[in-house]
Amino acid sequence: MKKHFVGLDLGGTKLAAALFLQNDDTGALEFCRALKPLKYGEIFNAVQTKPLPPAERGKKIEEAMISAVEKLTAGIDGGLEALGVATAGFVEKGIVKDASNIGIKVYPLRTR
Numbered sequence: 001m002k003k004h005f006v007g008l009d010l011g012g013t014k015l016a017a018a019l020f021l022q023n024d025d026t027g028a029l030e031f032c033r034a035l036k037p038l039k040y041g042e043i044f045n046a047v048q049t050k051p052l053p054p055a056e057r058g059k060k061i062e063e064a065m066i067s068a069v070e071k072l073t074a075g076i077d078g079g080l081e082a083l084g085v086a087t088a089g090f091v092e093k094g095i096v097k098d099a100s101n102i103g104i105k106v107y108p109l110r111t112r
Contacts, residue, residue, distance in 0.1 A: 005029055013101075095107065
């Protein structure tokens with residue numbers, strides 16, 4: 001069975017997402033495809049008249065991450081082996097304590 005991996009990057013300005021496949025011979029991960037990066041203004045609906053509170057921003061990011069994983073893994077042979085997330089900000093034990101660039105605080109990234 002093929003092993004697929006997804007990488008998500010919550011960067012300073014956008015969410016990037018890519019799918020990788022493990023090479024059966026070498027064990028190395030090989031790039032399959034990526035989604036167009038999604039700017040935070042798109043995620044948070046830039047037409048808002050006032051900024052979203054951190055909890056709502058975290059929920060919107062969570063929804064965007066789920067959507068990205070679903071799009072990347074639609075129709076793959078086998079299941080998803082693992083998901084990795086990189087994020088800017090201070091992270092401790094799977095909790096984003098403060099990511100001022102995206103405006104989330106005390107967000108339980110690992111459990112979500």
